[in-house]
Amino acid sequence: MNEIALSAKDFTTDQEVRWCPGCGDYAILKAVRKVLADIGRPPHEVAFVSGIGCAARFPYYLSTYGFHTIHGRAAAVASGLKLARPELDVWVVGGDGDFLSIGGNHTIHVLRRNIDLNLLLFNNAIYGLTKGQYSPTSAIGTRSPSSPEGSADSPINAASLALGSGARFVARSADTLQDHLPEILKRAQAHKGASFVEIFQNCIVYNDNAFGPITDKTAGPDVVVRAEHGEPLIFGKDREKGLVFDPERNQFKPVVIGDEATRDQIAHHDETSLTLAQALAVMDGPGAPMVLGVLYCAPEATYRERLPENYRTKPLDRSALSDLLLGAAASR
Amino acid sequence: MLDKTKNDTTKIEAKRTQEPIVVRFAGDSGDGVQLLGAQFVRSAADSELNFFTFPDYPAEIRAPAGTTFGISAFQIQFNSDTVLTPGDAADVLIAFNPAALKTNLTEVKTGGLVVVDEGTFNKRGLKKAGYDADPRDAGLGEHQLLSIDISKRTLEAVAETGVGRKQAVMARNFWVLGLVLWMYGQNRKPVNNWIDKKFAKTPDVLAANKAALNAGHAYGETMELAVQSPASPLHVSEPYRVITGTDAMALGIAAISSLSGLETFYCSYPITPASALLHALAKIGSGIRTFQAEDEIAAVCAAIGASYGGAIGVSAGSGPSLALKTEALGLAVAAELPLIVINVQRAGPSTGMPTKTEQADLLMAVFGRHGEAPLPVLAPATPGECFDIMLDAAKIAIEAMTPVIVLSDAYLANAAEKWIVPDAEKLPDLRPSRDLPDESNYHPYLRDDVTLARNWIIPGTPGFVHRIGGLEKAHDSGDISYDPNNHDKMVALRAEKIARISERCPPAEIETGAEEGDVLVIGWGSTYGALKTAVDNLDEAGHAVGHLHLRRLWPLPRGIEKIASRFKKVIVAELNHGHLRRLIRSEYLIPAEALNRVSGQPFKIADVEAEIHQLLNR
Numbered sequence: 001m002n003e004i005a006l007s008a009k010d011f012t013t014d015q016e017v018r019w020c021p022g023c024g025d026y027a028i029l030k031a032v033r034k035v036l037a038d039i040g041r042p043p044h045e046v047a048f049v050s051g052i053g054c055a056a057r058f059p060y061y062l063s064t065y066g067f068h069t070i071h072g073r074a075a076a077v078a079s080g081l082k083l084a085r086p087e088l089d090v091w092v093v094g095g096d097g098d099f100l101s102i103g104g105n106h107t108i109h110v111l112r113r114n115i116d117l118n119l120l121l122f123n124n125a126i127y128g129l130t131k132g133q134y135s136p137t138s139a140i141g142t143r144s145p146s147s148p149e150g151s152a153d154s155p156i157n158a159a160s161l162a163l164g165s166g167a168r169f170v171a172r173s174a175d176t177l178q179d180h181l182p183e184i185l186k187r188a189q190a191h192k193g194a195s196f197v198e199i200f201q202n203c204i205v206y207n208d209n210a211f212g213p214i215t216d217k218t219a220g221p222d223v224v225v226r227a228e229h230g231e232p233l234i235f236g237k238d239r240e241k242g243l244v245f246d247p248e249r250n251q252f253k254p255v256v257i258g259d260e261a262t263r264d265q266i267a268h269h270d271e272t273s274l275t276l277a278q279a280l281a282v283m284d285g286p287g288a289p290m291v292l293g294v295l296y297c298a299p300e301a302t303y304r305e306r307l308p309e310n311y312r313t314k315p316l317d318r319s320a321l322s323d324l325l326l327g328a329a330a331s332r
Numbered sequence: 333m334l335d336k337t338k339n340d341t342t343k344i345e346a347k348r349t350q351e352p353i354v355v356r357f358a359g360d361s362g363d364g365v366q367l368l369g370a371q372f373v374r375s376a377a378d379s380e381l382n383f384f385t386f387p388d389y390p391a392e393i394r395a396p397a398g399t400t401f402g403i404s405a406f407q408i409q410f411n412s413d414t415v416l417t418p419g420d421a422a423d424v425l426i427a428f429n430p431a432a433l434k435t436n437l438t439e440v441k442t443g444g445l446v447v448v449d450e451g452t453f454n455k456r457g458l459k460k461a462g463y464d465a466d467p468r469d470a471g472l473g474e475h476q477l478l479s480i481d482i483s484k485r486t487l488e489a490v491a492e493t494g495v496g497r498k499q500a501v502m503a504r505n506f507w508v509l510g511l512v513l514w515m516y517g518q519n520r521k522p523v524n525n526w527i528d529k530k531f532a533k534t535p536d537v538l539a540a541n542k543a544a545l546n547a548g549h550a551y552g553e554t555m556e557l558a559v560q561s562p563a564s565p566l567h568v569s570e571p572y573r574v575i576t577g578t579d580a581m582a583l584g585i586a587a588i589s590s591l592s593g594l595e596t597f598y599c600s601y602p603i604t605p606a607s608a609l610l611h612a613l614a615k616i617g618s619g620i621r622t623f624q625a626e627d628e629i630a631a632v633c634a635a636i637g638a639s640y641g642g643a644i645g646v647s648a649g650s651g652p653s654l655a656l657k658t659e660a661l662g663l664a665v666a667a668e669l670p671l672i673v674i675n676v677q678r679a680g681p682s683t684g685m686p687t688k689t690e691q692a693d694l695l696m697a698v699f700g701r702h703g704e705a706p707l708p709v710l711a712p713a714t715p716g717e718c719f720d721i722m723l724d725a726a727k728i729a730i731e732a733m734t735p736v737i738v739l740s741d742a743y744l745a746n747a748a749e750k751w752i753v754p755d756a757e758k759l760p761d762l763r764p765s766r767d768l769p770d771e772s773n774y775h776p777y778l779r780d781d782v783t784l785a786r787n788w789i790i791p792g793t794p795g796f797v798h799r800i801g802g803l804e805k806a807h808d809s810g811d812i813s814y815d816p817n818n819h820d821k822m823v824a825l826r827a828e829k830i831a832r833i834s835e836r837c838p839p840a841e842i843e844t845g846a847e848e849g850d851v852l853v854i855g856w857g858s859t860y861g862a863l864k865t866a867v868d869n870l871d872e873a874g875h876a877v878g879h880l881h882l883r884r885l886w887p888l889p890r891g892i893e894k895i896a897s898r899f900k901k902v903i904v905a906e907l908n909h910g911h912l913r914r915l916i917r918s919e920y921l922i923p924a925e926a927l928n929r930v931s932g933q934p935f936k937i938a939d940v941e942a943e944i945h946q947l948l949n950r
Contacts, residue, residue, distance in 0.1 A: 068801025080637025322756035
């Protein structure tokens with residue numbers, strides 16, 4: 001497919017980027033442009049559909065086809081586009097408001113239908129464009145203009161929701177992890193069916209450092225497990241920690257290898273296991289790391305592949321139309 | 333009570349009549365009244381008769397048997413001549429139980445015949461219907477009563493077939509059908525053919541239904557019930573079929589893909605009464621793609637996505653559905669994409685009366701979006717026109733790159749009439765121009781000088797990648813723009829684009845009646861038959877009354893003002909509190925009067941006539 005070498009520049013528009021300086025969206029944009037160039041599909045075969053919010057401005061900065069729609073509905077618009085034009089590489093971009101609040105219904109349904117879309121959730125755990133109200137992924141107690149005494153809502157675990165919705169590809173990464181995010185995006189694009197990528201994204205103005213040190217070069221390794229299929233779930237600066245299954249609490253717990261468990265006892269990642277994926281997605285407790293990477297990848301037939309053959313036919317010609325109109329018409 | 337069939341007073345003189353005949357069936361939701369009606373239609377169509385039907389049913393699927401709120405009715409008017417309505421009142425009512433009699437007696441003409449199933453007029457049945465005493469004892473006033481133990485006779489008729497009692501009782505509708513076919517001299521053969529096909533897998537049910545049909549027919553013959561068969565209609569040389577508004581609309585949607593060469597992408601979320609359209613299209617399958625979305629908003633958004641991708645997105649629903657789609661319609665206006673949104677109107681507000689008809693969504697369709705978001709609104713007048721209106725909608729949507737709203741209603745959707753099948757070869761060409769503009773100066777909001785439509789370049793086209801969306805665009809580059817003068821210009825451009833549609837469409841014309849004179853009756857949508865008939869009647873009586881019926885509600889067709897100026901008074905008749913009247917008044921400063929009814933029921937011709945009379949005399 002990659003007949004002409006493309007560069008990130010080929011996917012860059014003449015539009016001035018209007019995000020706040022230091023916004024995590026810049027890093028994601030950089031990664032996406034690089035990934036699109038690496039994948040090598042010509043820009044006209046790629047379409048980005050977005051909803052409303054800071055993240056949703058994304059299509060304006062990519063020289064592909066792009067549709068900036070309405071709040072929460074990008075997945076629905078993209079579904080129609082992909083079903084009408086299956087040959088296009090269609091991406092959906094939205095924030096936590098778009099995907100999990102106003103458009104939550106579309107998120108769960110596009111995933112269970114398994115329409116071949118690449119869905120990128122920019123999760124910054126705050127409403128940026130409307131000036132800083134708490135979002136469906138904000139931690140309990142988040143102080144914001146709409147929750148001056150702290151929010152009372154429990155946050156949604158996006159990856160867990162996606163898995164529960166029947167997604168066949170669920171991954172996590174973070175904005176500035178340029179040694180991680182591009183690979184995850186490539187995996188998502190290559191996956192046939194709906195692929196859901198939660199990208200932790202820093203909102204420097206309204207929710208700075210919401211995800212703590214996970215993107216920090218020095219502190220990050222101690223709080224992040226980069227899950228890889230078939231590999232042990234190990235983390236720590238010196239890769240001295242790992243995850244073992246704790247039968248008392250029926251969930252994973254972090255241990256120091258050697259002290260609390262042997263290397264052989266460390267669990268291995270199996271991205272085809274839904275049970276494992278859910279356990280990693282919802283892991284919490286003292287010292288529990290954040291699991292990034294492809295949590296789950298188990299392809300199955302896409303929506304289009306499941307459709308009966310006659311739903312994929314071309315328009316009727318006039319003679320077929322004539323037969324249809326006549327139906328059981330009496331003619332004498 | 334004795335079988336009263338031998339009473340001579342119930343006999344009707346045998347005659348061949350030119351007068352239209354109106355028959356109404358009423359029973360429990362589970363009695364198969366709608367099926368009975370549809371089968372009677374089959375037979376009437378086979379005789380080339382003209383007819384118009386009115387299925388009038390509750391929202392409850394199976395309300396408790398014998399109660400008044402579970403009664404489902406089916407009315408048909410048939411004749412050798414043109415028939416435009418299901419008739420104001422029935423010549424004959426067949427009531428399957430006391431509740432059906434109670435709720436439907438008012439629908440019978442003075443002197444009309446009421447047939448009841450005596451087997452259901454027991455203590456329990458009367459009590460459930462809320463009767464303290466058997467209403468038959470006192471007689472039915474001006475109406476003739478024919479009390480037959482249909483239950484018992486059906487059970488006897490099907491005894492040999494081996495079906496269980498429940499199934500046997502279910503065959504009552506075929507017994508009644510047999511009787512009615514006898515009464516109106518109609519052929520049983522089309523019904524028998526249908527039974528053969530429908531019940532091929534259950535031979536006992538097949539046999540029971542046929543036995544009941546024949547027994548009902550034989551009963552009419554044995555009792556020497558008079559036959560009143562309609563005069564032979566004029567022979568129709570073109571192929572015709574029975575069609576409901578829903579079926580016509582489904583065929584119209586299928587035809588769009590064929591005539592435009594574009595895929596038709598139909599997205600909807602189930603809602604009464606529009607769901608039937610989804611069923612009809614899903615059944616057609618080939619050439620159309622149907623998508624049952626997770627909600628109304630997803631339905632219209634998926635349709636918009638498909639249109640963005642070069643298909644024709646169509647999304648249908650009823651009342652609340654259109655309310656939920658308003659934001660997405662604004663997007664389609666801003667993004668300037670072709671789209672068809674159908675609203676099969678029903679009685680509101682809120683859930684209202686989901687199976688009943690109303691025309692109270694017109695102003696929502698015309699104005700119900702935030703911002704200046706004009707779009708064309710069309711309305712078919714008859715079941716058959718539901719086909720044509722879809723082609724018009726597609727033509728306008730593609731030509732002007734705009735969403736179009738089509739307003740049907742519950743009455744049109746369910747009503748059936750005889751439809752002359754159009755010749756597919758003669759239907760219009762709806763293929764859009766796919767000429768690519770000059771690549772070097774391209775932007776997505778380049779416009780056609782005449783239609784002002786922007787170019788429609790679909791994703792996948794090399795050399796033309798572009799971004800569109802709901803943000804305001806600079807008129808000369810398509811880039812996001814907050815420039816005040818640009819916004820003012822874009823608002824004006826979008827309005828002008830819609831206004832110009834009426835320049836390309838034929839002007840308004842008088843439908844029937846006087847071209848000038850005392851009263852001009854303006855209507856729209858499904859009230860066509862009642863209004864035309866009323867005006868024809870007044871015209872025959874020597875009054876100078878004209879009828880103007882609008883299919884294009886926005887932009888309004890040219891020439892309305894001129895026509896109105898030829899009449900002393902203008903009255904706008906509609907099933908709402910004056911939506912079109914407000915449009916007419918505000919657009920033309922005409923002091924139009926109102927003829928409104930918001931009962932969930934279609935207009936009665938007599939009521940329309942009476943109100944116009946009042947206006948004539950004022």
